[in-house]
Each structure stands twice: as structure tokens, then as C-alpha cells.
Amino acid sequence: MYLPPKDRLDQLYQEAETHQLGQQLKREHPPQTIWGIRGYPALFTSYSISVIGQWFDSIALMVLFAYIWQSSPIYLGLIPVALALPQVIFSQFVTSLVKRFQKIRLMAFADCLTACFTIGLFFSPTPWLALILLSLRSTANVVHFPIQQSLVRELVPEHLRLKAVSWNGLVSQGAKIIVPFLGGLFLTVLTPQTLLLLNAAAFLISAAILFSIQHLISPAFMTTPTAFSRTSFFEEWKSGWLALFTHPLLLSLVSLSLIGLFCIQFVDSQFPILFREIAPTNPQHLTLVISAIGFGAVTIITIFNRLKKLTHLLFWISTSLALIALSFIGFSQIQAHHPIILFLVIGFICGIGTGLSITTLNYAIQTIPRDEEVASIASISQSLTSLVVIVAPPTGAVLTQAVGVQTMFALSGIVLIICLSLPALLKGKKKRLSSKKKRINYDNSSL
Known part of the structure; x- marks a missing residue:
């Protein structure tokens, strides 16, 4: 039904007021548990699956380089460099991407690229090509940590943020305990390359979950590109x-x-x-x-x-x-x-x-x-x-x-x-100098 311009304008104002009221009620009645936050359980599931896949991947790479290819210690030493160097170079570009693209979609595309490069590792015939693919995969994955931190800040109320941080830490540290044991069991019946495919599958599942929750995240949390296009x-x-x-x-x-x-x-x-x-x-x-x-x-x-x-x-x-x-x-x-x-x-x-x-x-x-x-x-x-991570290990060696x-x-x-x-010593020294200066000023004033 066609509405006159004035009626249509009144309707838009009413819809905007209703939306603002809903947002206000949402703020006044925040969720009591972290799992009651709209879209967060799926976001956490995506993160957990990708972390578990990465640990399977690390086991596969160690076995592949050390046992299958019989690589020299130089190649083994280049693995952390291939993983960390893109993070050093490109991490600070992420802010620009975060402010110009939708965060959930950006993470999902990064997971898809990560899965593609992991499949490339499965077919890699030489350690040199594997190192190049590792660097490209690390470059694609560089957006994850900043976006994840930003989304947690936006989605999770202040009284639940410690729980969000600790749950992420539990998944990360728990995977260090469980996954190496499971990886060792899998290696008795599977090849190391198969573990790489498990990681690729984990990132594809993670991407599918992220794509599926785009509509669950409030538009207020989805950054629009126009506001920062001139920065x-x-x-x-x-x-x-x-x-x-x-x-x-x-x-x-x-x-x-x-x-x-x-x-x-x-x-x-x-x-x-x-x-x-x-x-x-x-x-x-x-x-x-x-x-x-x-x-x-x-x-x-x-x-x-x-x-x-x-x-x-x-x-x-x-x-x-x-x-x-x-x-x-x-x-x-x-x-x-x-x-x-x-x-x-x-x-x-x-x-x-x-x-x-x-x-x-x-x-x-x-x-x-x-x-x-x-x-x-x-x-x-x-x-x-x-x-x-790049500088300290070789120095320590x-x-x-x-x-x-x-x-x-x-x-x-x-x-x-x-x-x-050092901070405590410097603070104590500064305090002593301050008290000494006050005492000198007091003595001068008494004269």
C-alpha cells in the first residue's frame, strides 16, 4: 500500500523509535550467562573448532618435516618464522580491514583461504613449497585475533567479559593437552597429510558457522565501510x-x-x-x-x-x-x-x-x-x-x-x-627523591 511522504516519514520515525527502545531494553536487561548472548555460542564454537584443527595441523607438520621429508634443522627452524613473519608484517593492516568490511564475513573468508592453503600443503612435494604455503596461510589467518577481540568487546557485556576470555583460554590450553594425545593415536592409522585435511575441514566448518550467524549479529556490530573510507x-x-x-x-x-x-x-x-x-x-x-x-x-x-x-x-x-x-x-x-x-x-x-x-x-x-x-x-x-617469536628462539639457541x-x-x-x-625499585627511588625534595623545601622555608 502506497503511503504519502508525510505518513511514510512518520512510519519510519516510529520504526526507529521502536528499534531504539528494543536496544535500550536489551541494555537494561543484559544476559545473565555468556551462552545467552545472541550469536556468541556459534562464534565460540567456530573458534574452538579452528583451534583444535590448528593443533592437529602442528602435529602433522612436525612429523612431515622431521620424519617424512627428513628435513634439516634449518627447515625446522624456519617453520616458526614462516608462521610468525606474516603476523609481524600484516597484523597492523588488520585494523583498516576491520573498519571497512563486515567482521564476521571477513573472518569467514579468512577461514576459507586458510582451508585452501592447508589443502595445498597436503599436496606439497617439498619443504620449500610447504614453507611458502605456510606463510600464505598465516597471512590469511592474521585477521582472526584482532577481529575476535573486537567482537567479544562488542557482543559481551562487561560483567561477562572475564568469562569470555577464560573460556577462550580454556579451549586453547585444553587443546594442548588433549589434541597431541589424539594426534598420536591418529598417526598410528593415518598419514600425517591426513591430519592436514582434518585441519582444512575444521576451518571450512568454522567458515560455514560464521556465514550462518551473519543475520544473528546486530547490524550495530557490523562495521560499514563508508565511515572510514577517507582514513x-x-x-x-x-x-x-x-x-x-x-x-x-x-x-x-x-x-x-x-x-x-x-x-x-x-x-x-x-x-x-x-x-x-x-x-x-x-x-x-x-x-x-x-x-x-x-x-x-x-x-x-x-x-x-x-x-x-x-x-x-x-x-x-x-x-x-x-x-x-x-x-x-x-x-x-x-x-x-x-x-x-x-x-x-x-x-x-x-x-x-x-x-x-x-x-x-x-x-x-x-x-x-x-x-x-x-x-x-x-x-x-x-x-x-x-x-x-621470531627473534627470541634463535637468540636463545x-x-x-x-x-x-x-x-x-x-x-x-x-x-x-x-x-x-625494576618498576618497584624505580618507584621507590622516585618516592625517596620526592620526600627528600619536600624535606629540603621545608628546611628552606623554616629559615
């Missing part, structure tokens, strides 16, 4: 870094997290060497310690999942790094004759520190910046983290070769403790 990449890149520096607490948390990650990456790849020297006749000690680290992380994240809010973030990030430092010093002191329970306790402590660090930083990214800054800061964090693996673990722990102590 240059350099301006967006600059605004992202300015946003990070305008939040001193977040800057401190990111800095401490990067220092901790650097020390961890120094020795992370040297765990097999450490246990080869400590317990050459008990290789199962290494797998048990890795499982203990995973259980420690899952335990602390499960505890955080019961909380509604996380405060004193600097305390938690400092505690996490202190626990990791103590565990590294503990690993540097254990010997083959020590009971296995000591190995497991040290690994469990290391896992608690790891879980604390991951949860605290991701929660800080979710809660401290403004809504429009989340994707930018997440992109910067991803870029810096990937840079550390050279130092380990020079001083020995147990000494390197001890040095990493000591450096972490020193870095944690």
Missing part, C-alpha cells in the same frame, strides 16, 4: 599506537607480557634438550611435564572463569611472570635422580604462570581501551608477540650453545625477576 592506513596505524600510549596501565601490561614472552621463548624450544640431558633414559618425563604445564594453565583459567571481574591487573601479570621465573630456576636445578613428582610440580607452577599471563593480558585488551580501539591494540599486540641448557634456564628466570623488580 589512510598511516593515520589508523598512528591512532592505534597513540591509543596504546594513552592507556599507561595497558602499556605496562603489554610491556611486561612481552618481556615475559621473550624470556619464555629463549628456552621454550630447548625443553627437549633440557630433558635429554637431565633424564636421557626417561623421555616420557618431557611429555609428562608438558601435560603438567597444560593442567596448571587450565586450572587457573577455570578459577578465573568463576569470577565476574578481574582487578589489580599489574599484580596478576607480575605474579604470572614470577611463577614462570621460579619454574625456570627450578628446571635448572632438577636432576635425573629427583622424583617425578618434583618435575610435575614445577611444570604445574609454570602452567599457572602461563595461564595467568594469557588471561590477564587478553582481559586487559578487552576492558581498558575504548570500543573502537580494541582491534587496533589487539593487532599491535599480535604483531609484537610474533616479532618476539645461540646462548644455550654457549653456556649450557640448564644455565640458560636459570638465566632466563633471573632476568625475569630483575625485570619485575
